[in-house]
Amino acid sequence: MGDPVAKGRVSIVVERCKACGFCVEFCPTKVLALSSAFNSKGYHPPHVVAPEKCSGCDLCGMYCPDFAIYGQRIIEPKAQNKPETAEANHAS
Amino acid sequence: MSLVSVTNPVEPFLRTDRMPHIWCPGCGIGTTVNCFSRALIESKIDLQSLALVSGIGCTGRVAGYVKLDSFHTTHGRAIPFATGLKLANPKLNVVVYSGDGDLSAIGGNHLIHAARRNIDLKVICVNNLIYAMTGGQTAPTTPGHAITSTSPYGTFEPAFNLPHLVEAAGAVYVARWTTFHVKQLARSISEAFQKKGFSFIEVISPCPTLYQRRNRLGDGLDTMKYYKEKSRVKHGAPTSEVGLTMTGEIIVGKFVDRDRPDYQSLLRGQMVESLGDHYVDPSENVCSCS
Amino acid sequence: MQADPRGVLTGTHFIDGDHACCEGALAAGARFAAGYPITPSTEVVERFASRVPTVGGSFIQMEDELAASITLQGAVWGGAKAFTVTSGPGFSLMMEHIGYAAMTETPCVFVDVQRGGPSTGLPTLPAQADMMQARWGSHGDYEIIALCPNSPQECFDLTIMAFNFAEEFRVPVMFMMDEVVGHMTEKVVIPPADQIEVVPRRHTKKSVDAYEPYATNGDGVPEIAHAGEGYKFHVTGLTHDERGYPNMTPQTQDKLIRRLQNKIRDASDRITLLEEEALDGADVIVVSYGITSRVAQRAIELARRRGLRVGKLRLITCWPFPEERIRELASSTKAFVVPELNLGQMVREVERSAGGKAKTFAVPHAGGSVHRPEDILHAIMEASR
Numbered sequence: 001m002g003d004p005v006a007k008g009r010v011s012i013v014v015e016r017c018k019a020c021g022f023c024v025e026f027c028p029t030k031v032l033a034l035s036s037a038f039n040s041k042g043y044h045p046p047h048v049v050a051p052e053k054c055s056g057c058d059l060c061g062m063y064c065p066d067f068a069i070y071g072q073r074i075i076e077p078k079a080q081n082k083p084e085t086a087e088a089n090h091a092s
Numbered sequence: 093m094s095l096v097s098v099t100n101p102v103e104p105f106l107r108t109d110r111m112p113h114i115w116c117p118g119c120g121i122g123t124t125v126n127c128f129s130r131a132l133i134e135s136k137i138d139l140q141s142l143a144l145v146s147g148i149g150c151t152g153r154v155a156g157y158v159k160l161d162s163f164h165t166t167h168g169r170a171i172p173f174a175t176g177l178k179l180a181n182p183k184l185n186v187v188v189y190s191g192d193g194d195l196s197a198i199g200g201n202h203l204i205h206a207a208r209r210n211i212d213l214k215v216i217c218v219n220n221l222i223y224a225m226t227g228g229q230t231a232p233t234t235p236g237h238a239i240t241s242t243s244p245y246g247t248f249e250p251a252f253n254l255p256h257l258v259e260a261a262g263a264v265y266v267a268r269w270t271t272f273h274v275k276q277l278a279r280s281i282s283e284a285f286q287k288k289g290f291s292f293i294e295v296i297s298p299c300p301t302l303y304q305r306r307n308r309l310g311d312g313l314d315t316m317k318y319y320k321e322k323s324r325v326k327h328g329a330p331t332s333e334v335g336l337t338m339t340g341e342i343i344v345g346k347f348v349d350r351d352r353p354d355y356q357s358l359l360r361g362q363m364v365e366s367l368g369d370h371y372v373d374p375s376e377n378v379c380s381c382s
Numbered sequence: 383m384q385a386d387p388r389g390v391l392t393g394t395h396f397i398d399g400d401h402a403c404c405e406g407a408l409a410a411g412a413r414f415a416a417g418y419p420i421t422p423s424t425e426v427v428e429r430f431a432s433r434v435p436t437v438g439g440s441f442i443q444m445e446d447e448l449a450a451s452i453t454l455q456g457a458v459w460g461g462a463k464a465f466t467v468t469s470g471p472g473f474s475l476m477m478e479h480i481g482y483a484a485m486t487e488t489p490c491v492f493v494d495v496q497r498g499g500p501s502t503g504l505p506t507l508p509a510q511a512d513m514m515q516a517r518w519g520s521h522g523d524y525e526i527i528a529l530c531p532n533s534p535q536e537c538f539d540l541t542i543m544a545f546n547f548a549e550e551f552r553v554p555v556m557f558m559m560d561e562v563v564g565h566m567t568e569k570v571v572i573p574p575a576d577q578i579e580v581v582p583r584r585h586t587k588k589s590v591d592a593y594e595p596y597a598t599n600g601d602g603v604p605e606i607a608h609a610g611e612g613y614k615f616h617v618t619g620l621t622h623d624e625r626g627y628p629n630m631t632p633q634t635q636d637k638l639i640r641r642l643q644n645k646i647r648d649a650s651d652r653i654t655l656l657e658e659e660a661l662d663g664a665d666v667i668v669v670s671y672g673i674t675s676r677v678a679q680r681a682i683e684l685a686r687r688r689g690l691r692v693g694k695l696r697l698i699t700c701w702p703f704p705e706e707r708i709r710e711l712a713s714s715t716k717a718f719v720v721p722e723l724n725l726g727q728m729v730r731e732v733e734r735s736a737g738g739k740a741k742t743f744a745v746p747h748a749g750g751s752v753h754r755p756e757d758i759l760h761a762i763m764e765a766s767r
Binding site: 107110139140141143145155156159160161162163164165166168169172173174175176177178179180181183184201202205359363367370371372373374 | 388413414416435436437438439440442444445446448449450452453454455456457458459460461462464478479482608609610611612613614615616617618619620627628
C-alpha cells in the first residue's frame with residue numbers, strides 16, 4: 001500500500017555543477033533531469049524528478065566530474081522502524 | 093525517516109578550498125578523480141603514505157586538487173620525480189597522475205625506462221588524445237585525420253598505442269578504461285595498489301572543448317555515449333591490437349597482469365649478493381637530513 | 383650539528399677533485415644521487431655508486447640529465463640530501479629543473495665540472511665558461527649560490543659548504559668545478575666527523591593544521607616537510623601563495639619572486655666567501671677563481687718580485703657576486719685584472735661593480751688548457767702603467 005519508499009537520496013551541490021549531463025544520462029533508474037533553474041555560473045543543475053526510484057547507488061556521484069552530486073543509501077531496519085544511513089567507509 | 097548528513101565520499105580527498113576546479117564542462121578528469129578516491133577507500137591505503145606526482149597539462153592539475161602530499165612538477169618529468177621520492181622513502185605509495193602528452197611525448201623516455209626498471213609506481217594516464225591545456229595541439233596519441241590546432245588539415249602521423257608501448261617496456265600491470273567505466277576503473281586502480289612494480293592505467297577521456305569540438309564529435313555526454321556504445325571489454329587482449337581510431341571500437345580491459353621483481357627488490361638482491369653484510373639498506377636511514 | 387660518521391672517510395688521502403667532491407657530499411650527509419655520465423664529471427658519481435651502498439643511501443643512473451636533475455629533487459622531498467653531477471651539455475639540459483628547485487625552494491646541489499664548450503666542445507679539457515649560465519641559465523628571475531673550488535681539498539670542504547648553504551637557504555647550489563681541479567690529484571685531509579659542521583634540514587615543528595609550506599618568518603626561508611609525514615602539502619612550479627596553492631596574479635608573483643631573491647641577497651655577507659691578500663694599498667688587484675686562481679698566484683708572485691703592489695681577491699663564492707666589496711676596492715685601487723678560462727664572464731661583474739672608478743682588464747682564454755702565468759703577468763704589468 002502507498003507509494004514505494006525511496007531506497008536512496010541524492011544530494012546536489014548546485015554551485016559546482018557545470019550541467020554536463022552525465023548524471024542524468026547514467027542514472028540507471030532515471031531519477032534526474034536538468035532543471036530550468038540556473039546556478040550563479042549560468043548552468044542548469046540537475047534536479048530529482050523521480051525520487052522514489054533512487055536506489056542510492058551513487059553512480060551519479062562517480063560520474064560527476066565536478067563533485068557536484070552524490071547518492072547515498074537509506075536503510076530501513078525491519079525491527080525498529082528507525083532508518084539508518086549506510087555510507088561508504090571512507091578513511092581520511 | 094532521519095538522514096545523517098553525510099558528505100560525498102570523494103570530499104575528504106579534495107582540497108575543498110580550491111573548488112570549483114578549472115576543468116571544462118564535460119571533461120572527464122574529475123570523473124577519474126572520483127574513481128581514484130573510491131579505489132583509495134576500497135584498498136584502505138594509508139593516506140599518509142600516499143604521494144601524488146603530476147606533470148603539466150589539464151590532468152596535471154589533479155595534484156593541486158587532491159588533499160594528499162602532492163607535487164605538480166615539470167612537463168614530462170613526473171615519473172623521474174616520483175622515482176626519486178620512492179627511492180628516498182620506499183614506504184611511500186607513489187602515484188603518477190598525468191596526461192597522454194605529458195607522459196608519452198616529452199615524458200616518453202622516462203615512461204619507458206621506469207617501466208623497464210619496474211619502479212613501483214602507479215601511473216594513471218588520462219588520455220584525451222590531445223594537448224588540452226595549451227589549446228588543443230596534436231599529441232602522439234591523437235588518432236588519424238583529426239583536426240588539431242597544429243594539424244589544421246588533419247593529422248597523418250600514426251598514433252601511439254600506449255598499452256602496447258608500456259607492455260613492451262616491461263610494465264607489470266596494464267589496463268585501459270574510459271571515463272564511462274567508472275566501476276572498472278576504480279577496481280583497476282585498487283588492483284594496481286596491490287601490485288608491486290610499474291602499473292599503467294590508461295583512461296580515455298573527453299576533451300569536449302578542443303578535441304571533440306574541432307572534430308565535430310559532440311560534447312562530453314556524446315563522447316560518453318560513444319564510449320558506452322563502442323567499447324569492448326577484452327581482458328587479456330594482445331596489446332598490439334588495441335590501437336585507437338577517431339570513431340572506431342575502443343578495446344578496454346586489463347591487458348597485462350604479470351609478476352616481475354620490482355626495481356627495489358632487484359637492487360637489494362644485487363647488493364646483498366655483491367656486498368653481503370657490508371650492504372646498508374637505505375630504508376634503514378630514510379631521513380638523512382636531521 | 384656534527385656530520386654522520388658513517389659517511390666520513392677520515393684520514394689523509396691522495397685523490398683528485400672529482401673523488402674529493404664525492405667524499406664531501408657523503409660527509410655532508412648526502413645519501414642520494416641521480417646522475418648521467420658525462421666527462422669530466424662522471425668519476426664523482428662512479429665513486430658515489432661504489433661508496434653509498436655501504437653507507438646507507440642510493441644512487442641511480444637515470445636515462446638523461448633531464449631525469450637526473452628532477453629525480454634528485456623527488457629524493458629531497460622524500461627526506462634525503464641529494465645532488466647530481468654534470469658538465470656543460472648536461473648542465474644545459476638541467477636548467478629547467480634548476481629553476482624548478484629555485485621556485486619550489488628544494489635544497490640540493492648541482493655539480494658542474496666545466497669543460498670546453500659550447501656544445502660538445504672539449505670533453506676532456508678545462509674551461510670556466512658556464513659561470514654566467516650558473517647564474518642565469520634558467521628562465522625567469524631567481525637567485526642561486528655558486529661556489530668555486532680551486533683544489534681537491536676545496537672540492538671536499540666546499541662541497542660540504544654547498545650542502546649547508548642549500549639546506550640553510552632552501553636553494554639549489556651550483557658547485558662550479560673545472561676539468562683540471564676535477565682531475566688533479568692532491569693531498570686531501572678529511573677530518574673526524576665531529577669536526578665537520580653540517581646544517582640539518584629546516585624541518586617544520588608545526589602541527590599538521592598549523593603548517594603552511596611557504597609561510598616564512600624573519601629570514602624569508604620557509605620550513606619544509608617531507609612526503610609521508612601527514613602534512614598533505616602541495617608543491618608546484620606555478621606561482622604560489624603561502625599554502626603552496628597556485629595563485630597566478632601579479633601581486634603574488636611580486637611577493638614570491640622578491641622573497642626568493644631577498645632571502646639570498648640579504649644574507650650575501652655570509653654567503654659570499656672571498657680569499658683576500660694584500661689588498662690594502664694595492665695598485666692592481668687580481669680577481670680570479672677556480673683553477674685560474676692557482677696560475678694567478680704564480681703571476682702575482684712574479685709581479686711582486688718586479689716591485690709591483692699586487693693584491694689578490696679570490697672568489698670562493700662566485701654568486702652572489704661581491705658587488706659591494708669590488709665597489710669599495712675600486713675607490714682605492716688603480717685596476718682589476720680578471721683572468722678566466724672564458725672570453726669574459728665574471729669580468730663583466732667586476733667592471734659593472736667597479737662603476738668606472740678603477741679600470742678592468744680581462745685576461746680571456748677560450749679554454750682547453752690553463753693560462754700561462756706570463757699571460758696574467760703581462761696583464762698585471764699593463765694594468766700597473
